[in-house]
Amino acid sequence: MVEKPSKLQPALVGGLIAGLLSSIPFINWVNICCCLWILLGGVVAARMLIKRSPVLPVTSGEGATAGALAGLVGAAIYLVIGVPLALLTESLFLEMVRHFVESMNNPQASAEFERRIREMQNQPLAQKLAMGLINFVWYSVVMVGFSTVGGIIGVALFEKRKGQPPPGYYPQGFAPPAPPAGPPVGPPLGNAPPPNEPPYGGGEPPPY
Amino acid sequence: MKRREARISARVFAATVALAALWVAGILLAPLLSGRDPGIPDPLVSNDHTPPGFKAETLVSSLYNAYKPVCHQLSDRSIHISGHPMAVCARCFGIYSGFLLGLLIYPLARTLTRTDMPPRLWLIIALAPAGVDFFGGLSGAFENSAASRLVTGLILGTAGAFYIMPGLICMTRDWRGSSSPAGAARAVSPPDPLRNAATEES
Numbered sequence: 044m045v046e047k048p049s050k051l052q053p054a055l056v057g058g059l060i061a062g063l064l065s066s067i068p069f070i071n072w073v074n075i076c077c078c079l080w081i082l083l084g085g086v087v088a089a090r091m092l093i094k095r096s097p098v099l100p101v102t103s104g105e106g107a108t109a110g111a112l113a114g115l116v117g118a119a120i121y122l123v124i125g126v127p128l129a130l131l132t133e134s135l136f137l138e139m140v141r142h143f144v145e146s147m148n149n150p151q152a153s154a155e156f157e158r159r160i161r162e163m164q165n166q167p168l169a170q171k172l173a174m175g176l177i178n179f180v181w182y183s184v185v186m187v188g189f190s191t192v193g194g195i196i197g198v199a200l201f202e203k204r205k206g207q208p209p210p211g212y213y214p215q216g217f218a219p220p221a222p223p224a225g226p227p228v229g230p231p232l233g234n235a236p237p238p239n240e241p242p243y244g245g246g247e248p249p250p251y
Numbered sequence: 252m253k254r255r256e257a258r259i260s261a262r263v264f265a266a267t268v269a270l271a272a273l274w275v276a277g278i279l280l281a282p283l284l285s286g287r288d289p290g291i292p293d294p295l296v297s298n299d300h301t302p303p304g305f306k307a308e309t310l311v312s313s314l315y316n317a318y319k320p321v322c323h324q325l326s327d328r329s330i331h332i333s334g335h336p337m338a339v340c341a342r343c344f345g346i347y348s349g350f351l352l353g354l355l356i357y358p359l360a361r362t363l364t365r366t367d368m369p370p371r372l373w374l375i376i377a378l379a380p381a382g383v384d385f386f387g388g389l390s391g392a393f394e395n396s397a398a399s400r401l402v403t404g405l406i407l408g409t410a411g412a413f414y415i416m417p418g419l420i421c422m423t424r425d426w427r428g429s430s431s432p433a434g435a436a437r438a439v440s441p442p443d444p445l446r447n448a449a450t451e452e453s
Contacts, residue, residue: 075323077343103368103414104421111422178316185320192411195418199368 048095050088050109057088057109058116061190065117066125068132078189084117085110085193090201100204103195110194114187121186122179253364256424260363263423264354267416271351278344281314282335314338330397341397342381345404352405353412360413366421368414377410 061084065071073079089106137160144156166174315338318324322339329336330344337344357363381403388395 074320077346078321102421102425103366103418104423104425107418107422108425181317182320189321191419191422192415195368195415196374198418199371199374199414205367 047099047105048092050092050105050112053088053091053095053109054112054116056091057084057086057113057190057193058120060084060087061113061117061186062120063124065186066121066128068128068136071125078185081114081117081186081189082193082196084113085190085195086197086200088113088190089194089197093198093201101198101202103198106194106198106202107191108194110197111187111191113194114190115183117190118179118183118186121182126175126179257364259424259427260420263420264358264363264416267419268351268354271347271354275344275347275351277314277317278338278347279332281311281318281338282332284311284314285333285335328397328400330401340400342385342400342404345401346381346408346411349405349408349410350412350415351408353409354416356409357412357416363420366417366424368417374410374414377407381407 061081064080064083065074071080074081088109089101092105092109093101141156141160144152147153315324318338322343324336324338325340326336328340328342330341331337339347384395384399384403387393
């Protein structure tokens with residue numbers, strides 16, 4: 044019996060890629076392009092699953108499952124690494140946006156931006172945490188969804204095998220089955236023509 | 252067994268269409284709700300998408316914020332409705348609306364019970380126009396427009412539906428199969444040439 048390969052390791056690696064790249068400030072901006080890092084995590088998980096399954100072809104459903112698991116792992120990594128990093132670099136990020144808004148020479152936009160900053164700073168901690176939690180839950184849902192799509196795309200791109208493996212193909216460690224026990228099937232050996240002599244005496248075979 | 256598979260496939264398909272429609276509706280609803288008041292500032296300039304006096308002010312800003320993780324939301328690269336940009340850029344809107352369109356034509360082109368995907372060549376062909384449009388614009392080889400971004404995204408999204416839908420159906424069937432006793436007991440065995448030969452003879 045051939046066991047299907049475990050999806051755990053591909054999911055962990057794919058999730059690590061998606062989670063880490065989505066957490067690192069500035070690098071995570073690539074995600075604004077259709078969640079590219081998250082899609083990549085799903086694709087990597089599917090690719091690893093295909094590589095770990097030498098006998099049976101990986102189905103799109105298995106790729107999707109590996110991708111979804113990678114999304115879950117990625118969301119957990121984002122919670123552990125991304126959220127603290129975002130909090131640490133918040134002031135730097137706000138300073139960059141302030142610089143950008145000031146460069147636009149739009150007094151209305153600058154005033155609006157300052158108002159938003161004041162609002163954010165005056166926000167109670169409980170409200171900040173609640174908003175952070177809601178954002179994280181939503182981001183996790185997005186991560187799982189896009190990673191699942193990545194897993195499916197990965198199978199579409201990298202799985203070249205179709206259907207079942209060719210008959211007679213046995214992976215390492217699986218010996219072909221022995222012939223069934225019992226009397227031999229077919230004409231008795233005594234009626235077999237001698238070697239170097241055509242069957243049926245060289246004539247036409249008897250009609251059945 | 253076949254009826255059960257067909258039922259699961261139909262449910263997954265219906266759920267996917269509903270989710271995709273909801274996703275596209277959210278993109279369109281954000282500018283439509285903002286557009287109730289023409290005095291609303293541009294979201295690129297201001298993050299305030301709130302129509303004054305409108306009770307759904309949280310809904311409008313929540314809608315824009317919901318799509319923030321998946322798109323840059325640059326106003327000059329977005330399609331505007333009533334003077335307000337959509338919640339995602341033109342290319343993203345093309346991809347998502349194309350995906351919905353692909354889902355709607357999916358049952359006309361293939362049976363829902365199929366879990367095999369079309370050849371990957373079609374996916375690469377569908378990806379090519381969007382890739383050329385993106386990298387051409389990025390490198391400055393040519394100036395792409397909102398229309399080109401929308402159309403190339405639409406092609407990619409429509410093709411994507413034909414790959415994603417079988418995957419989702421197959422995944423749900425796997426989950427439902429493994430949760431049922433029959434599915435859990437099903438073992439994956441290597442092919443038996445003797446049994447195959449016997450089957451072919453019979």
